Amino acid sequence: MALQRVAIDELQLGSYVVAVTRQRGDIVVKDAGWVRSPEALALLKQKGVLEVAIDPAKQLPAAPAPTEAPAEPKPPVPPKPPRISFEQEINKAELAFSAGTQSLQASFPKLLEQEELDFHELSSVSNRLLESTKRNSQALLFLQQVSQQNDALLQHSLSCACLMAAFAARLKVPAEQAQLYTLAALLHDSGALLLQQLYPNQPYLDSDATSYSIPMLQQQPDCPAELLQMIEEHCLSLAQQQSLGGKMLAIVNSYSKLTAAGKNSLQAAASLKKAEGKTLDSELCAEFLQCVGLYSPGTVVRLKSGKLGLVLENHSVHPDKPKLKLFYHSLHRHHLPAKLLDLSKQSEEVIESCADLKKYQLELQHYL
Structure with missing residues (x-):
């Protein structure tokens, strides 16, 4: 097969270079050989080679693209149980x-x-x-x-x-x-x-x-x-x-x-x-x-208004704002209609302290 002239920018890896046909410097190719790496191609350009003669019959086959090992399958993550109220x-x-x-x-x-x-x-x-x-x-x-x-x-x-x-x-x-x-x-x-x-x-x-x-x-x-x-x-x-x-x-x-x-x-x-x-x-x-929690579930607390409430559930972000069940007014000394109160959703009521039901002659079991 006849030799071909190839511009240096079009020279492919695996080409068999026989001679330099056009250049800016004085490089001499003493021995014909293959351009096997990007580094060898870059060196020819660095030395001012503009064109070479190659023997297409001796072109090396393109190297196969590296294949990545298949990633190991990740173990399935068990679903997180939904948090219910x-x-x-x-x-x-x-x-x-x-x-x-x-x-x-x-x-x-x-x-x-x-x-x-x-x-x-x-x-x-x-x-x-x-x-x-x-x-x-x-x-x-x-x-x-x-x-x-x-x-x-x-x-x-x-x-x-x-x-x-x-x-x-x-x-x-x-x-x-x-x-x-x-x-x-x-x-x-x-x-x-x-x-x-x-x-x-x-x-x-x-x-x-x-x-x-x-x-x-x-x-x-x-x-x-x-x-x-x-x-x-x-x-x-x-x-x-x-x-x-x-x-x-x-x-x-x-x-x-x-x-x-x-x-x-x-x-x-x-x-x-x-x-x-x-x-x-x-x-x-x-x-x-x-x-x-700051006020653990089951704790009785006294609000600044005087109302007593039983802590049912703590708030995940605001430890001083649990969910309560109101049942008694400590100032007026009378029972209240049972009512749920989420302190995190209002600003009027604030916990003053924990409460001791014995002080009011009350039994916790009556309000569960």
């Missing part, structure tokens, strides 16, 4: 709470008698609490605050489980771990059963109950080791708490006992802050208090 969730939350009550009522006697617990059923209860929390955590927080069980230990265990479920959701704890943490909260104080039997009407410390809880649960063949670690750690100093679950349980247990002793949410929060760095983790404490 407090009013929609409260009935479902009550069913989950009731299931927890029944399960513990059946499990506690078995622990005392050293019978085998049904951990599958207990885990199912934990999952129901967690599912309610995912839909709207305020409903369970409300129930754990206002429920009144005749059995103080049962009340405390359920309260801790509800608080733990909400706390785990706040921290985005993976589902399997969250279920285990909630189960630990349900069973953490089970040693108190034996203490109450051995020493009726005698006060006891958390560490006393734990010293009985661990051996009782160790006898259960299906009891996870991590659950035992959490229970063991929750009443130790902060330096001795090695697991996230143990640190969370320490906070949950403390808050539940404070509110059970009659402290309102503001007073309980102040007590938690005093324990930070000693028995409670500071960062986790801050997250927990954000979780339960």
Whole structure:
């Protein structure tokens, strides 16, 4: 095949250059050869080559375009459960709470008698609490605050489980771990059963109950080791708490006992802050208090107008503007028609403080 003259701007990679036919400098092509790279082509232009003679018969085939490895398919993101209103969730939350009550009522006697617990059923209860929390955590927080069980230990265990479920959701704890943490909260104080039997009407410390809880649960063949670690750690100093679950349980247990002793949410929060760095983790404490809210659901508050309201649901942005159910006027000393009031949607009513219903000879159960 005859040689062809090609302007340097039209020279293609893979061309076989025989000679320089037109140029501005004095470059000499001593040996014929292929232009294999963009860098070689740029060098010819740099040296002033304007035209070359090529042998088309020796043109190299175009290099195949690099193929990108197919991207690995991303795992599907599970859809986020839609958040439903407090009013929609409260009935479902009550069913989950009731299931927890029944399960513990059946499990506690078995622990005392050293019978085998049904951990599958207990885990199912934990999952129901967690599912309610995912839909709207305020409903369970409300129930754990206002429920009144005749059995103080049962009340405390359920309260801790509800608080733990909400706390785990706040921290985005993976589902399997969250279920285990909630189960630990349900069973953490089970040693108190034996203490109450051995020493009726005698006060006891958390560490006393734990010293009985661990051996009782160790006898259960299906009891996870991590659950035992959490229970063991929750009443130790902060330096001795090695697991996230143990640190969370320490906070949950403390808050539940404070509110059970009659402290309102503001007073309980102040007590938690005093324990930070000693028995409670500071960062986790801050997250927990954000979780339960400035005025936790189930708290009775007094407005500056004198009206009393029961906190149903906290606002996600404005902690001082929860949704309330008004029921009493503390200045005029009379009941009000039950009315929902969302403080975030008006500016007339402002919370003055938490309220103690005993001061007005009122019982909370009458206004739920």
